[in-house]
Amino acid sequence: xxxxxxxxxxxxxxxxxxxxxxxxxxxxxxxxxxxxxxxxxxxxxxxxxxxxxxxxxxxxxxxxxxxxxxxxxxxxxxxxxxxxxxxxxxxxxxxxxxxxxxxxxxxxxxxxxxxxxxxxxxxxxxxxxxxxxxxxxxxxxxxxxxxxxxxxxxxxxxxxxxxxxxxxxxxxxxxxxxxxxxxxxxxxxxxxxxxxxxxxxxxxxxxxxxxxxxxxxxxxxxxxxxxxxxxxxxxxxxxxxxxxxxxxxxxxxxxxxxxxxxxxxxxxxxxxxxxxxxxxxxxxxxxxxxxxxxxxxxxxxxxxx
Amino acid sequence: xxxxxxxxxxxxxxxxxxxxxxxxxxxxxxxxxxxxxxxxxxxxxxxxxxxxxxxxxxxxxxxxxxxxxxxxxxxxxxxxxxxxxxxxxxxxxxxxxxxxxxxxxxxxxxxxxxxxxxxxxxxxxxxxxxxxxxxxxxxxxxxxxxxxxxxxxxxxxxxxxxxxxxxxxxxxxxxxxxxxxxxxxxxxxxxxxxxxxxxxxxxxxxxxxxxxxxxxxxxxxxxxxxxxxxxxxxxxxxxxxxxxxxxxxxxxxxxxxxxxxxxxxxxxxxxxxxxxxxxxxxxxxxxxxxxxxxxxxxxxxxxxxxxxxxxxxxxxxxxxxxxxxxxxxxxxxxxxxxxxxxxxxxxxxxxxxxxxxxxxxxxxxxxxxxxxxxxxxxxxxxxxxxxxxxxxxxxxxxxxxxxxxxxxxxxxxxxxxxxxxxxxxxxxxxxxxxxxxxxxxxxxxxxxxxxxxxxxxxxxxxxxxxxxxxxxxxxxxxxxxxxxxxxxxxxxxxxxxx
Numbered sequence: 001x002x003x004x005x006x007x008x009x010x011x012x013x014x015x016x017x018x019x020x021x022x023x024x025x026x027x028x029x030x031x032x033x034x035x036x037x038x039x040x041x042x043x044x045x046x047x048x049x050x051x052x053x054x055x056x057x058x059x060x061x062x063x064x065x066x067x068x069x070x071x072x073x074x075x076x077x078x079x080x081x082x083x084x085x086x087x088x089x090x091x092x093x094x095x096x097x098x099x100x101x102x103x104x105x106x107x108x109x110x111x112x113x114x115x116x117x118x119x120x121x122x123x124x125x126x127x128x129x130x131x132x133x134x135x136x137x138x139x140x141x142x143x144x145x146x147x148x149x150x151x152x153x154x155x156x157x158x159x160x161x162x163x164x165x166x167x168x169x170x171x172x173x174x175x176x177x178x179x180x181x182x183x184x185x186x187x188x189x190x191x192x193x194x195x196x197x198x199x200x201x202x203x204x205x206x207x208x209x210x211x212x213x214x215x216x217x218x219x220x221x222x223x224x225x226x227x228x229x230x231x232x233x234x235x236x237x238x239x240x241x242x243x244x245x246x247x248x249x250x251x252x253x254x255x256x257x258x259x260x261x262x263x264x265x266x267x268x269x270x271x272x273x274x275x276x277x278x279x280x281x282x283x284x285x286x287x288x289x290x291x292x293x294x295x296x297x298x299x300x301x302x303x304x305x
Numbered sequence: 306x307x308x309x310x311x312x313x314x315x316x317x318x319x320x321x322x323x324x325x326x327x328x329x330x331x332x333x334x335x336x337x338x339x340x341x342x343x344x345x346x347x348x349x350x351x352x353x354x355x356x357x358x359x360x361x362x363x364x365x366x367x368x369x370x371x372x373x374x375x376x377x378x379x380x381x382x383x384x385x386x387x388x389x390x391x392x393x394x395x396x397x398x399x400x401x402x403x404x405x406x407x408x409x410x411x412x413x414x415x416x417x418x419x420x421x422x423x424x425x426x427x428x429x430x431x432x433x434x435x436x437x438x439x440x441x442x443x444x445x446x447x448x449x450x451x452x453x454x455x456x457x458x459x460x461x462x463x464x465x466x467x468x469x470x471x472x473x474x475x476x477x478x479x480x481x482x483x484x485x486x487x488x489x490x491x492x493x494x495x496x497x498x499x500x501x502x503x504x505x506x507x508x509x510x511x512x513x514x515x516x517x518x519x520x521x522x523x524x525x526x527x528x529x530x531x532x533x534x535x536x537x538x539x540x541x542x543x544x545x546x547x548x549x550x551x552x553x554x555x556x557x558x559x560x561x562x563x564x565x566x567x568x569x570x571x572x573x574x575x576x577x578x579x580x581x582x583x584x585x586x587x588x589x590x591x592x593x594x595x596x597x598x599x600x601x602x603x604x605x606x607x608x609x610x611x612x613x614x615x616x617x618x619x620x621x622x623x624x625x626x627x628x629x630x631x632x633x634x635x636x637x638x639x640x641x642x643x644x645x646x647x648x649x650x651x652x653x654x655x656x657x658x659x660x661x662x663x664x665x666x667x668x669x670x671x672x673x674x675x676x677x678x679x680x681x682x683x684x685x686x687x688x689x690x691x692x693x694x695x696x697x698x699x700x701x702x703x704x705x706x707x708x709x710x711x712x713x714x715x716x717x718x719x720x721x722x723x724x725x726x727x728x729x730x731x732x733x734x735x736x737x738x739x740x741x742x743x744x745x746x747x748x749x750x751x752x753x754x755x756x757x758x759x760x761x762x763x764x765x766x767x768x769x770x771x772x773x774x775x776x777x778x779x780x781x782x783x784x785x786x787x788x789x790x791x792x793x794x795x796x797x798x799x800x801x802x803x
Contacts, residue, residue, distance in 0.1 A: 171409045178395050178406045185393035189407030189456075190378055295397065 020257035022211040027249040029207030030239035036200035041097025044232025045104030050212025055223040058125040075209015083201035120225030163246035180297030308495040314363035323349040327521040341516035342732040386457025396442035447478035553768040556581030559721040559752035565611030567594035571776030586767030594776040634714035638725035647699025687712035704735025
């Protein structure tokens with residue numbers, strides 16, 4: 001009984017939201033990328049570059065906010081690399097994505113050594129502080145959501161809302177959805193397919209970079225090698241499970257985050273290794289369940305035109 | 306006043322002249338047919354008009370204005386629109402979204418109300434009978450085509466090119482499309498109708514320009530020519546459209562359906578039998594259970610009600626492989642999905658479906674020498690024209706692909722042939738050839754079930770005809786006992802079509 005109560009405690013809600021932030025940001029990046037017809041298996045690596053960039057940027061400038069900007073910039077550059085490989089050189093998109101992951105694993109460790117002369121771990125840097133929103137924090141019930149929270153929570157909610165609006169209410173979104181399903185139809189309607197693809201993949205990289213920075217300079221205050229630990233793949237799963245819809249991605253991310261939060265907040269008499277598996281098992285089960293039902297961009301992964 | 310004026314257009318690809326001094330003059334406000342066999346140069350010519358290719362020689366004027374080196378975007382601006390053979394539509398989007406994309410009302414956010422109003426207004430003006438807020442995935446093929454037309458009209462096209470628009474339509478849909486053409490003409494639009502179908506040309510056009518082997522023949526007024534003379538202009542020699550169909554000499558039953566339910570909500574089940582030495586045709590508008598019939602016979606779909614017999618055996622519960630082992634020559638309705646592997650060589654395509662035959666495969670190894678000889682033999686016997694047997698099947702013309710499929714399927718030791726839409730998308734010469742082969746197979750004593758959306762196929766080839774409507778057979782009679790009118794009524798679901 002006590003355990004059940006823990007499941008729905010306020011603490012659990014905040015842990016879930018906190019864990020959902022990087023997943024949501026990265027999976028919305030995935031939505032834009034895949035909607036443009038480019039499959040992105042490199043989300044993991046883009047996040048890792050972001051996590052590293054944030055720490056390196058903070059270390060160099062002394063400001064974690066500038067560190068966040070560096071993370072976004074680095075993510076964007078890696079996105080540009082993926083876009084160039086996939087769109088310009090017609091590289092196999094899976095190969096390019098996996099290549100980015102391997103590249104990220106290697107390069108971040110090398111740079112760590114160059115900057116901090118240590119093996120796969122950076123020095124401590126300043127974190128982005130939590131904030132309390134005045135006035136709003138006084139409101140009963142919703143007050144706790146505005147007390148001592150990371151600003152990333154508000155960024156994320158705003159990004160979800162804006163992304164949904166852009167995708168389903170604007171010209172840009174309609175064109176992007178057309179490109180993902182039928183690039184030729186888009187081209188005959190006079191849309192510059194190539195330009196949209198570059199923009200979408202770069203945007204994806206930026207969001208992944210931001211997601212990575214959350215791991216290194218919000219949740220923590222240093223970079224550790226492989227600190228993304230599969231969250232990039234989980235984000236990709238959230239993209240698919242969420243039906244390539246920003247709002248759906250958000251909800252899927254919350255579900256995956258909840259599975260992670262169970263382990264952190266509940267002490268059960270089960271070996272920890274099994275609890276650690278929960279989010280990954282859930283991801284696989286969910287994908288098995290929805291894999292056939294959810295229809296994604298019809299032309300994703302295929303740019304032979 | 307000429308809407309389109311093309312004079313002496315020549316376009317070469319290497320040594321091959323796809324267009325060789327073609328003249329095409331289209332008057333404003335007319336329906337102009339561009340008639341020609343596959344490969345006659347129709348598509349190349351239209352790509353030049355549309356700015357996708359540049360002509361090597363010749364003059365091109367649109368609305369009297371000389372254009373050179375224009376782009377597709379420029380073509381749009383000059384009022385050209387094109388309805389492609391393969392639809393350029395996104396199934397997951399609504400009709401109006403498909404229409405406005407690339408040219409949406411509103412600044413950053415789309416003005417939904419205005420978009421819907423504008424698109425619906427055009428649809429209503431031309432009596433398209435479309436609900437523009439519906440998703441495209443919900444629409445029939447004919448309706449999807451109307452969405453394509455809407456796209457051009459929304460962009461203000463005055464000259465609209467239709468590339469083989471009737472190839473994908475059922476007979477009633479064709480008639481509706483021709484009505485839409487007339488309606489558009491009435492409202493002052495100019496229509497260029499690319500086709501190789503003679504009856505449609507005759508029915509709707511004002512002028513016809515016939516293309517043959519990259520050259521244009523004289524443009525004629527449609528009223529002055531007969532269907533037969535158009536046919537010989539197109540092919541280059543006299544063609545008799547009539548086929549000699551010998552009376553059937555039915556033998557043993559090769560396929561029998563007993564109380565099989567085709568569609569879950571059909572009012573009754575289907576029973577029929579096909580015997581050796583006869584062709585049974587299935588007439589009907591597409592989507593009335595033809596696909597289910599095809600898949601049930603092959604075993605791609607589970608038969609939930611009724612039973613199926615092949616050469617006397619109850620095969621209702623048999624796997625597809627086991628049924629094929631019994632000997633079915635199968636010409637699938639979807640050539641690209643089920644009949645060929647476009648990226649594989651012709652020779653490898655001949656192995657398809659024969660991979661369990663000990664002649665072709667021994668101890669798990671392909672007998673390449675046998676396959677090679679057999680391939681050459683069948684290609685020769687059935688006039689499959691290719692550079693060699695190593696050429697990819699996808700690079701063959703539609704007619705040659707179908708000849709390849711047909712020769713492979715009837716080259717097996719079969720007594721039963723299931724031919725589904727065997728002439729879809731083929732030109733007159735290839736159609737004629739396929740027809741002759743089917744009649745010849747019947748003469749050799751094979752039992753053939755012919756499913757076709759082309760009524761002319763059914764009437765020319767079948768000994769008996771079943772009319773399929775909403776998953777039930779409304780009539781099963783001898784060919785002679787129908788008239789074109791009575792069968793048309795039955796296809797529309799009117800049982801009393803005597």
